Amino acid sequence: MENNAIRFACNGCGICCKGRLIPLTLHETRQWLKRGHEVAILLEAFDELHWSPSQEEFAHAKGRAVEVTSGDASIRVIAVFAGNALNSCQNLGDNNLCGIYDERPLVCRIYPAEINPFITLNPASKICPPEVWEEGEVLFTDRVIDPVLVKHIERSRKADRDDARAKIALCEILGLNVVAWKGNAFAVYLPDRQQLLDAFVFYDTLMRVSQLRTDWKVRVDTPVLRQKLQQSGVALDDQEGAGYIFHSL
Ligand code: SF4
Ligand code: SF4
Incomplete structure (x- = not known):
C-alpha cells in the first residue's frame, strides 16, 4: 500500500483560495449568496452520440446532467455553480x-x-507548493485513504447528482440557455447576485411543481464539431458573447 503513496500536509498558504472558481453545492450556493458574495455558473453539454470517453465516464456525466431539448435533438446539460474567487x-x-x-x-x-x-491525483497538476507533498499523512495510494475525505467526496458527488435538476431550472428562470460543448469549451455566466437570489425564491415557490419549456442552444466555434452537431439537429448559437464568457479548452 505504501508503494505510490502520496503524502500531503497543507501549509495554509491560501494559494488555492485565489484566482479560481470554487464549485458549490446548491445549499452552499444559497449560503454564499446570503453572505453577499458573487456566484458564477458554468454550463456544458454532451450527448451519447458524440461521446468519445468510456461508457463508465458517460454514466458518471449523465448522473450530473439533465436532459433538455435543443432544436430537434436531446442533449444533456451540466451546470456548475461556483463561488467567484477569480481575484x-x-x-x-x-x-x-x-x-x-x-x-x-x-x-x-x-x-x-x-x-x-476518473481523474487520478497528480501533485504536478495542483497549485500547492512542492514542499507540502511527501510530508504528513498519506492522502492517496491507489485510492483515497482518509475516511473523512472519502465521506466529503461522496457527499460532493451525491450533491452533484441531487442538485442537477434544480440548477438547470434556476438557469432557465434566469434565461441562461446557451451552453458550450463538453471537452470543447465552457460557457461561463456571471449573473447578478440579487437576480440569482430572486431565482431561488421563484424556484422554491413555483418551479418545484412545474417546469419551464426552454429550448437550449449550443455555442461551438470549431467547424467540424459545429457541422456534426448541426447534422444531429442540435440548435447552435450564433450570437457571440451574448451574456456569457466563452472559454475554449
Ligand atoms: S471558502 Fe474561500 S477562503 Fe475559505 S477555504 Fe474555501 S476558497 Fe479558501
Ligand atoms: S494551496 Fe495547497 S498547501 Fe496551500 S492552502 Fe491550498 S491546499 Fe493548502
Missing part, C-alpha cells in the same frame, strides 16, 4: 486564513484530492 475568495482573511472555516464548502475540504473518480 481572491471573499472569505479569505489578510492572514490567509479562511473566515468561514467551519462552514467552508465541501470542495475546500477536499482539495487537493479529486472529486471526479
